[in-house]
Amino acid sequence: MSSTNQSARFQKLPSTDELLRQRDLQALIERDGHASVAESVRVVLARLRQEIAGGRLDDTALNLALSGLSSAVERQLRQSLSYSLRSLVNATGVILHTNLGRAPLAGAALDHIRATASGYSNLEFDLTGGGRGKRDMHVDRLFRRLLGDDARTADPGSAAEACSGAHSNSTSTIVVNNNAAAVLLALNSLAEGGEVIVSRGELVEIGGSFRIPDVMQKSQAQLREVGTTNRTRVGDYEQAINERTQLLLRVHRSNFEITGFTEQARLDELVGLARRRQLPLMEDLGSGALFDLRSVGINGEGGVLDSLRAGVDVVTYSGDKLLGGPQSGLISGRADLVARMRSNSLFRALRVDKLTYAALEATLLAYVKRDHDAVPVLRMMRLSKNEIERRAEMVVAGVVSARSQRLKLELLDGESVIGGGAAPSAVLPTRLIAFTHADLSADELNARLRGSEPPVIARVEDGRVLFDLRTVFPEQDGVLVNVLSSLAGPRLA
Numbered sequence: 001m002s003s004t005n006q007s008a009r010f011q012k013l014p015s016t017d018e019l020l021r022q023r024d025l026q027a028l029i030e031r032d033g034h035a036s037v038a039e040s041v042r043v044v045l046a047r048l049r050q051e052i053a054g055g056r057l058d059d060t061a062l063n064l065a066l067s068g069l070s071s072a073v074e075r076q077l078r079q080s081l082s083y084s085l086r087s088l089v090n091a092t093g094v095i096l097h098t099n100l101g102r103a104p105l106a107g108a109a110l111d112h113i114r115a116t117a118s119g120y121s122n123l124e125f126d127l128t129g130g131g132r133g134k135r136d137m138h139v140d141r142l143f144r145r146l147l148g149d150d151a152r153t154a155d156p157g158s159a160a161e162a163c164s165g166a167h168s169n170s171t172s173t174i175v176v177n178n179n180a181a182a183v184l185l186a187l188n189s190l191a192e193g194g195e196v197i198v199s200r201g202e203l204v205e206i207g208g209s210f211r212i213p214d215v216m217q218k219s220q221a222q223l224r225e226v227g228t229t230n231r232t233r234v235g236d237y238e239q240a241i242n243e244r245t246q247l248l249l250r251v252h253r254s255n256f257e258i259t260g261f262t263e264q265a266r267l268d269e270l271v272g273l274a275r276r277r278q279l280p281l282m283e284d285l286g287s288g289a290l291f292d293l294r295s296v297g298i299n300g301e302g303g304v305l306d307s308l309r310a311g312v313d314v315v316t317y318s319g320d321k322l323l324g325g326p327q328s329g330l331i332s333g334r335a336d337l338v339a340r341m342r343s344n345s346l347f348r349a350l351r352v353d354k355l356t357y358a359a360l361e362a363t364l365l366a367y368v369k370r371d372h373d374a375v376p377v378l379r380m381m382r383l384s385k386n387e388i389e390r391r392a393e394m395v396v397a398g399v400v401s402a403r404s405q406r407l408k409l410e411l412l413d414g415e416s417v418i419g420g421g422a423a424p425s426a427v428l429p430t431r432l433i434a435f436t437h438a439d440l441s442a443d444e445l446n447a448r449l450r451g452s453e454p455p456v457i458a459r460v461e462d463g464r465v466l467f468d469l470r471t472v473f474p475e476q477d478g479v480l481v482n483v484l485s486s487l488a489g490p491r492l493a
């Protein structure tokens with residue numbers, strides 16, 4: 001009995017071709033192409049067949065489904081053609097959020113990408129001579145201006161001069177895929193087959209499984225640990241130096257701090273030791289700021305220039321952390337050492353594309369012009385608590401039925417986090433919008449925010465949802481007004 005019903009139901013289903021000939025599907029085909037619409041039709045029909053086979057559709061339900069076939073196809077089509085990578089609102093207050101794409105790009109960077117990547121460019125072409133050019137010269141010239149040709153200590157009688165030849169004082173920079181690649185390339189170029197001395201207090205793991213000992217192994221250099229987790233003195237490095245030693249390495253701790261009974265060799269002590277023993281000193285800075293963090297009230301975090309001026313021979317840092325540019329890894333330092341990295345075949349494997357060069361060049365130009373507000377992460381860092389509070393008040397005032405008993409909104413003092421491997425204690429004072437809902441827990445609220453269009457990512461603390469406008473672009477404030485209004489509205493069960 002039921003099997004005859006079932007076969008009757010199967011027969012009611014149109015064929016793919018019949019469905020595709022329908023007028024409203026023709027319109028979809030014109031817009032999105034025959035292949036993708038046909039695929040959506042097949043998916044929808046297969047789903048219906050499955051439901052019939054599973055006995056989940058009676059005649060009434062089937063008729064309903066058949067009458068809504070074309071809109072089901074349209075929904076399926078929209079879903080299958082929608083982007084997976086989407087833009088969203090970062091209301092967490094974490095400026096460099098690795099899960100949210102780290103640094104947003106400057107407008108000029110996007111313009112430059114569009115202008116140079118939508119057609120051909122002189123990526124590796126010398127317009128003056130007409131011959132082959134080098135892709136790194138597009139940004140190396142800007143790094144030279146920013147870091148100064150003589151950024152590293154220009155002490156003419158120094159040992160560095162003696163051991164590295166005439167060009168020891170010029171600073172060059174190369175670009176690879178990310179800072180992990182930069183560290184790998186630098187270690188392999190400078191210390192393959194030899195030993196690298198690192199403090200036990202700096203054997204860090206950065207999110208996404210970047211571990212110094214592992215990268216060291218891949219680079220074919222041997223890790224020589226010195227000191228203890230909490231205390232390492234310059235004498236510990238000195239004692240470990242032997243004929244196999246190729247490099248002294250300092251690593252920024254990035255995502256943790258050691259407090260209490262601690263000691264770390266000072267940078268100037270390491271520089272002195274490296275010069276005396278004629279060894280290069282490298283520093284993995286991680287975030288590597290090109291501006292003075294003290295200008296936004298963050299002390300004790302040296303930038304790229306501080307390290308080079310102190311006499312560090314090579315520094316590595318990310319392009320999409322404090323620098324505020326595209327994902328990339330930068331290696332800046334003594335020209336002769338950087339030249340060894342450039343001629344390493346690994347460099348070819350780790351090189352970046354024209355999009356990255358375009359974005360980096362435009363970002364660096366903003367630094368050259370001292371136009372710090374053009375770089376979004378710098379602008380966010382420079383926002384005052386007062387400005388954030390003023391915007392937060394406007395958002396709260398804009399919420400329709402803000403006086404509803406369901407949604408309780410208030411403003412609180414709090415802290416924004418730099419993130420992305422700046423010191424974990426590097427925080428900026430801010431003003432937060434905090435809210436709770438009568439019918440929804442903070443986690444349920446958060447899930448609704450993630451599901452809204454565009455998604456809004458917030459922090460949850462102490463049973464409250466928190467918005468920090470420091471990381472919200474002012475033109476997105478309206479999105480927050482709308483999403484809060486809909487949460488305050490009466491239609492929530």
Ligand SMILES: *Cc1c(COP(=O)(O)O)cnc(C)c1O
Nearest residue numbers: 178179180206252254286318421
């Ligand atoms: C972030 C970080 C890295 C990894 O940089 P990516 O650009 O993410 O590859 C390496 N070292 C340190 C110290 C870092 O902070």
